[in-house]
Amino acid sequence: xxxxxxxxxxxxxxxxxxxxxxxxxxxxxxxxxxxxxxxxxxxxxxxxxxxxxxxxxxxxxxxxxxxxxxxxxxxxxxxxxxxxx
Numbered sequence: 001x002x003x004x005x006x007x008x009x010x011x012x013x014x015x016x017x018x019x020x021x022x023x024x025x026x027x028x029x030x031x032x033x034x035x036x037x038x039x040x041x042x043x044x045x046x047x048x049x050x051x052x053x054x055x056x057x058x059x060x061x062x063x064x065x066x067x068x069x070x071x072x073x074x075x076x077x078x079x080x081x082x083x084x085x
Contacts, residue, residue, distance in 0.1 A: 025067035036064035
């Protein structure tokens with residue numbers, strides 16, 4: 001996993017806003033969000049998404065956006081955001 005810099009976290013917020021994604025929790029409407037590190041989620045079979053193979057496993061690099069109030073976690077493609085190649 002890769003820790004995001006302050007500038008990268010701002011890039012995430014800017015990207016969300018540019019796509020019309022309101023940077024508030026869709027569950028509780030809190031704006032107290034934490035933007036976490038880039039993680040790799042198991043993608044299973046390649047279904048046309050952007051993924052990386054590590055040790056024979058298909059993985060999708062994602063940015064985790066977590067609500068600090070209710071705990072809701074959303075994942076967004078770090079590749080689509082331009083944070084990783």
